[in-house]
Amino acid sequence: MTKSTRLVQNLILLVFALYALVPVYLVFLAAIRSEADLFSGPLTLSWPINFANFARIWSEAGFATYFMNSVITAVSVTVLVVLTAPLAGFAFAKMNFRGREVLFGLFLAGLVVPAPSVIVALYGNLQALGLIDNRIGVILPQAALLMPFSVFMMRTVMQDVPDELIEAAVMDGASLFKIFLTIVVPVVKPGLMSLGLITFLFAWQEYLLPLVVFQTESLKPLTVGAASLQGRYGVDYGGIAAAGLIAFAPLVVLFLAMQRSFVRGLTAGAVK
Amino acid sequence: MLTTRSAYLFLAPSLALYLLFVGLPILQVFGFSFFDWDNGIAGDFIGLANYGRLLGDGVFWTALWHNAIWVVLTLAFPLLAGLVIAAILAERNANVVRWLGAIYFIPRTIPLVVAGIIWGWIYNPIFGLLNFGLEAVGLGGLAGAWLAQDNTALLSLNVVGAWTFFGFCVIIYLAAIQSIDPALYEAASIDGASWWRKFRDLTVPLLRGSTLFLGLYAAIEAMRFFDLVWVTTQGGPGYATEVLTTHIYKTFFLVGDFGYAATLSVVLLIIVLSISAGAFALLRKP
Numbered sequence: 412m413t414k415s416t417r418l419v420q421n422l423i424l425l426v427f428a429l430y431a432l433v434p435v436y437l438v439f440l441a442a443i444r445s446e447a448d449l450f451s452g453p454l455t456l457s458w459p460i461n462f463a464n465f466a467r468i469w470s471e472a473g474f475a476t477y478f479m480n481s482v483i484t485a486v487s488v489t490v491l492v493v494l495t496a497p498l499a500g501f502a503f504a505k506m507n508f509r510g511r512e513v514l515f516g517l518f519l520a521g522l523v524v525p526a527p528s529v530i531v532a533l534y535g536n537l538q539a540l541g542l543i544d545n546r547i548g549v550i551l552p553q554a555a556l557l558m559p560f561s562v563f564m565m566r567t568v569m570q571d572v573p574d575e576l577i578e579a580a581v582m583d584g585a586s587l588f589k590i591f592l593t594i595v596v597p598v599v600k601p602g603l604m605s606l607g608l609i610t611f612l613f614a615w616q617e618y619l620l621p622l623v624v625f626q627t628e629s630l631k632p633l634t635v636g637a638a639s640l641q642g643r644y645g646v647d648y649g650g651i652a653a654a655g656l657i658a659f660a661p662l663v664v665l666f667l668a669m670q671r672s673f674v675r676g677l678t679a680g681a682v683k
Numbered sequence: 684m685l686t687t688r689s690a691y692l693f694l695a696p697s698l699a700l701y702l703l704f705v706g707l708p709i710l711q712v713f714g715f716s717f718f719d720w721d722n723g724i725a726g727d728f729i730g731l732a733n734y735g736r737l738l739g740d741g742v743f744w745t746a747l748w749h750n751a752i753w754v755v756l757t758l759a760f761p762l763l764a765g766l767v768i769a770a771i772l773a774e775r776n777a778n779v780v781r782w783l784g785a786i787y788f789i790p791r792t793i794p795l796v797v798a799g800i801i802w803g804w805i806y807n808p809i810f811g812l813l814n815f816g817l818e819a820v821g822l823g824g825l826a827g828a829w830l831a832q833d834n835t836a837l838l839s840l841n842v843v844g845a846w847t848f849f850g851f852c853v854i855i856y857l858a859a860i861q862s863i864d865p866a867l868y869e870a871a872s873i874d875g876a877s878w879w880r881k882f883r884d885l886t887v888p889l890l891r892g893s894t895l896f897l898g899l900y901a902a903i904e905a906m907r908f909f910d911l912v913w914v915t916t917q918g919g920p921g922y923a924t925e926v927l928t929t930h931i932y933k934t935f936f937l938v939g940d941f942g943y944a945a946t947l948s949v950v951l952l953i954i955v956l957s958i959s960a961g962a963f964a965l966l967r968k969p
Contacts (some may be wrong), residue, residue: 412878416878416879420878424768424771424772428783430846431787431789432789434801434805435789435801437801439800442693445800464835469749475780493695495700498696499693499696499697501693502691506684506685506690507687508687521705523903523958523959524709524955525704525909525928525951525955526714527907527951528907528952529708530707530931530935531931532709532715533704534944535723535785536704537707551700551703551704552704552705554700555700556704561697574684587689598819605817615794618795618796618913619910619913633794634794634796637796637800638800641800641803641914643791648804652960655801658794658796658797659797660791662792663792665792666785667785667790674784674858676853677851678858
């Protein structure tokens with residue numbers, strides 16, 4: 412590789428690293444500055460860090476509640492998906508049954524369904540079921556919308572389980588469910604971990620469903636809270652920045668800590 | 684492969700959830716679109732009359748045009764950037780790959796609502812960093828109210844969309860490049876091929892599958908994205924950033940026209956399903 416090629420390459424890598432990080436850095440900066448010097452001074456970190464914005468947002472603007480709501484919804488959706496999708500993935504990967512292709516096609520089509528296009532009917536259904544302004548009214552549809560991706564990914568993961576393992580257990584007279592729990596699950600644990608992480612990420616990021624389902628302030632998650640803050644406290648930029656940081660920092664930390672697992676999950680459906 | 688009826692038991696929980704909260708509403712939306720609605724109550728069966736309204740609905744065509752622009756921009760910028768970055772990273776050491784890969788992906792972990800708020804500030808005409816930066820380098824004449832002007836709003840929003848998406852492209856392309864036989868690259872190097880030649884004649888053709896996957900993903904997301912527009916411009920100024928999803932949302936929740944909102948939903952569904960059917964046909968071709 413010539414020196415100039417290398418230089419151009421490094422420049423490209425750097426420019427895109429800045430593109431990715433500068434906005435994140437700006438939010439961080441705005442969140443830890445006091446109102447007075449928000450728009451003045453150089454764009455460097457001031458020391459000591461000023462936590463006043465976080466404290467104000469956390470206690471006065473209800474972000475402690477929004478945060479708990481995000482945790483409750485995202486964890487519930489994740490548990491629901493991780494308990495159900497692997498079973499379906501196992502069936503599609505390792506079992507033969509009538510209607511297999513059709514049912515898999517049904518899930519496959521669901522991969523591209525836009526949430527806004529089902530909301531028109533879903534909203535009425537949730538109303539009829541009494542699930543408007545109810546956590547269940549977000550958790551169940553959210554899990555359902557994530558199901559196609561999850562089943563698809565689990566099928567890919569389950570295909571890597573050696574057939575011999577399963578056949579040997581069938582010979583021994585073990586039930587399919589027992590085989591699933593004692594033989595398949597241990598083998599695909601990394602895949603289940605990836606599924607859980609990605610589901611949690613998507614559930615935490617969700618905006619449309621909680622926006623239309625929740626009316627009570629004490630039920631709303633961080634995404635809805637952060638968006639409404641923009642209107643309510645139009646000039647409290649430090650506060651909004653702190654709110655934004657609270658809304659995404661857990662995800663960034665989770666991703667950095669579990670990067671390998673995330674990447675495995677993201678590429679599971681794509682590369683093959 | 685086990686032939687067994689217990690398969691249905693394994694499928695039951697996820698299938699039930701999926702059919703009840705996604706499958707059923709899709710069928711209902713189709714049904715709704717053939718009726719005249721009044722205050723949330725179905726009135727007369729009016730056949731395709733709602734679909735006829737599409738022809739005269741200028742906002743619908745504007746929205747559709749914006750989605751189409753968004754598809755093209757997403758295919759052109761983040762996908763290409765992801766491909767080039769992945770090809771460069773493939774030859775760097777593992778630590779560099781891990782760190783830069785993580786950095787590029789961080790925006791994808793940020794909820795679009797928050798991404799919209801952050802970038803709204805960068806674009807702010809009074810204190811925004813973009814105008815500030817342009818003035819600092821003597822290009823103050825280019826400064827503007829990026830999200831509040833007809834001619835820049837959609838493009839400015841697309842930069843935010845690309846921001847959250849290019850890191851995903853890097854990761855997908857990188858995984859695919861790493862599965863290519865290194866002997867191919869070694870042979871090309873021995874023949875004296877330049878980096879650019881290897882990129883053009885080896886990497887790009889061998890990554891066709893990933894490109895199709897990401898292309899499909901990008902096109903679908905471009906048709907169905909909502910959060911980013913809703914939290915920044917709500918389709919404005921005027922209709923400058925109106926897309927199909929915001930048109931559906933407004934028609935349903937603000938106007939209360941159930942029949943027409945359902946019709947718009949059906950159109951959106953048909954578009955995304957057609958795009959995926961087309962992409963799958965391409966994927967099957969060797």
